[in-house]
Amino acid sequence: MGSFGCSPDAVTYNTLINGLCRVNEVNRGHELLKEVRTRGEPKPDVVTYTSLILGYCKLGKMYDASVLFDEMINSGIKPNAITFNVLIDGFGKAGDMLSALSMYEKMLFLGYFPDVVTFTSLIDGYCRTGQVNRGLKLWHEMSARNVGPNVYTYSVLINGLSKENRMHEARDLLRQLKCSDIVPKPFMYNPVIDLFCKAGNVDEANEIVAEMEEKKCKLDKVTFTILIIGHCMKGRMFEAISIFNKMLSIGCAPDTITVNSLISCLLKAGMPNEAFHIKQTVSQDLDLFVPSLKRTIPVGTNMDIPMAV
CATH class of the missing domain: 1.25.40 (Serine Threonine Protein Phosphatase 5, Tetratricopeptide repeat)
Structure with missing residues (x-):
């Protein structure tokens, strides 16, 4: 671009960095950020850093993601709700719920309201680490904050309960789902159907299947x-x-x-x-x-x- 007298702007760099991160070339994207910082222009912004943080989180490199987050803060760039959601999800998937909760608290401190993505990531993290009761507590906190669950919120909690053989609690969630406007997917029902079949209660499993079909879920x-x-x-x-x-x-x-x-x-x-x-x-x-x-x-x-x- 430079040879044509056209200097790349922040949008161009952000697009390049985001593209590199999408194909798991996060290190190359990070090198591009370093190049931009060395040149002093264009100025990297929250989108630049969030793209890279997301890239590292997807690779499970939470230390690198944390370093970038600190660098962003020290550069005077304020994180947004998406940045926090990305980090909360990354720490949750890595099983580091202390760090995930720390990010959640920072998010609240800076005045951001947690959304369904925030809560789903936290619930997923707790279920992954065998802390389903904490996930249920967050489920109730969602309701208190008037944040409605989505298909993935239901799925991670149902799956977590099913792994602990808490089939009646998982069944109760499916009953709630029946009364909601959410368009369900079969992966939400399968763990509960499996539990009832293994318990010998195929009649209840058939009842769940009838509810699936009633909700137009194939x-x-x-x-x-x-x-x-x-x-x-x-x-x-x-x-x-x-x-x-x-x-x-x-x-x-x-x-x-x-x-x-x-x-x-x-x-x-x-x-x-x-x-x-x-x-x-x-x-x-x-x-x-x-x-x-x-x-x-x-x-x-x-x-x-x-x-x-």
Whole structure:
């Protein structure tokens, strides 16, 4: 640009640095910032620093992100809410909740209001570090501050509760979701459906599936596989076959885990004809979905899945 008598401005440098960070070339972006600082113009701003801080956070390099944050402050550049959210999320994903909470407190001290991104990042961090009760406390604080949750807030808390086998609390969150305007995703429901299936309560799992469909949330491969195995474990083989057929009818491609599990359970239940039919269905009808699947399903598949028959 310089050879054409055109000097790059702050927007140009910010675009370059942001682009480098997006492709994980954060060190090159940092070198560009150093070049700008050495030249003295154009002046880096909060966007420049936040892009680099985000880049380091995505790489898990929280020390480098912290150094840049301090450099920004010492340069007289005031961080904005996005800067704080980026750092809170980065520390949370790194499992450093003391630093995440410290950033949250600085954010409040500077007069910024935490938003759904702030709270979701903190809740996610607490759930990742096994502090789900603290995550729940923040969930209630959100409500007190009139900050509504989004799909990811629900997801991280439901997932955290599910990992601790707190299925009834996770189920309560799904009931709240049912009454909200949030458009849900299957990954929000799957952990809870899995818990109820493993507990032998497939009726409640089916009720959750009905709520999914009521909210126009399509079941995915994981949902179907959980349901098929759950019904097999309960000895409900024909229901499992029906779920498998529904999976095919809506164009959701099963994988080898789904098919092998169903065939194995049918054989254990003394239903070889049905197992053979499933294998034939895979061989004849699934080329559009998974061309290699039919070559990987032996009729004698034997997987260790407990069943009540």
